[in-house]
Amino acid sequence: MSRRSRLFVSTQVKDWGRAPLARVPDTLFVDFLVVAGGGGGGGTSTNQGVGAGGGAGGYRTGTTNLLTGVAYSCTVGAGGSGGANWTSAPGSGSNSVFDATTSAGGGRAGYSGTAGGSGGSGGGASTTLGAGAGNTPSTSPSQGSDGGTFPDSTPNFGTGGGGGASAVGANGTGTTGGNGGSGSATSISGASVTYAGGGGGGIYNGGTRGTGGSGGGGDAGTTTSRNGANGGTNLGGGGGGASTTTTGAGTGGSGGSGVVILSIPEGNTATFSGGVTQTSTTSGGRRIYTITAAGASDTVTFA
Numbered sequence: 001m002s003r004r005s006r007l008f009v010s011t012q013v014k015d016w017g018r019a020p021l022a023r024v025p026d027t028l029f030v031d032f033l034v035v036a037g038g039g040g041g042g043g044t045s046t047n048q049g050v051g052a053g054g055g056a057g058g059y060r061t062g063t064t065n066l067l068t069g070v071a072y073s074c075t076v077g078a079g080g081s082g083g084a085n086w087t088s089a090p091g092s093g094s095n096s097v098f099d100a101t102t103s104a105g106g107g108r109a110g111y112s113g114t115a116g117g118s119g120g121s122g123g124g125a126s127t128t129l130g131a132g133a134g135n136t137p138s139t140s141p142s143q144g145s146d147g148g149t150f151p152d153s154t155p156n157f158g159t160g161g162g163g164g165a166s167a168v169g170a171n172g173t174g175t176t177g178g179n180g181g182s183g184s185a186t187s188i189s190g191a192s193v194t195y196a197g198g199g200g201g202g203i204y205n206g207g208t209r210g211t212g213g214s215g216g217g218g219d220a221g222t223t224t225s226r227n228g229a230n231g232g233t234n235l236g237g238g239g240g241g242a243s244t245t246t247t248g249a250g251t252g253g254s255g256g257s258g259v260v261i262l263s264i265p266e267g268n269t270a271t272f273s274g275g276v277t278q279t280s281t282t283s284g285g286r287r288i289y290t291i292t293a294a295g296a297s298d299t300v301t302f303a
Helices: 003-015
Strands: 027-035 059-067 071-075 096-098 101-103 184-186 193-195 259-265 270-272 277-283 286-293 299-302
Touching: 027 096, 027 101, 059 101, 096 259, 270 286
Parallel strands: none
Antiparallel strands: 027 059, 027 259, 071 096, 071 299, 096 101, 184 193, 259 286, 270 299, 277 286
């Protein structure tokens, strides 16, 4: 046997029974935006109560280093329902999630005998019990702002606006409903878009309604068209509060649904579980996925 043959046999014997080496997963940096569902605005009854604005959904951005071939959680929160009348509770928004990042749903507007709800941003006040707190639970940077207060002042009893991602909801006054807090802008999608504005606060028998904050906040109702406007779909805006008169009532606007946006290097791709609704595009060397619907058990996997 030649020396070369002996080396070949030795190598083959040495490798017998050895398991193939597993491929080490690659890593990639993922830029993300996670916006939760907005809170619902308050409703009114005839000659009773004034609807406050709902708080915007929590707004969080960042960059994380993840592995390919691993499934990561991905959920888009729904907006909360608007109040049907003065004694009916509006709904708070639902959380949105990507991997380890959770944005909290926006707080519902206050209503009969109840303070505004806390959440990503807080719901506005329609009683002297107070507005909801934003950035709840606390994150750094802050995911949202407090709702505006209700001073219980004549003649028009303006209520508080819902908090937004970058500003508190304005307080109501005797003649004006509080404007919703402003949202925050990001260009993660390839163009600048503002998300997570608070809903405007309503009025009674005249005065000036509160307008929704930039980023999908719903306007409050007027005293002729009393229903509050819904928050912006996939913007996480709070619902507008209803206004009221001595002869008519209105319903609060529903909060807008949230969104998750993921930006990865253009050479990578993402696949999603069956419950996800998403679109993709490319811009500036990045592949961008905008996820507009995803349930609690849905996932994304990168390659």
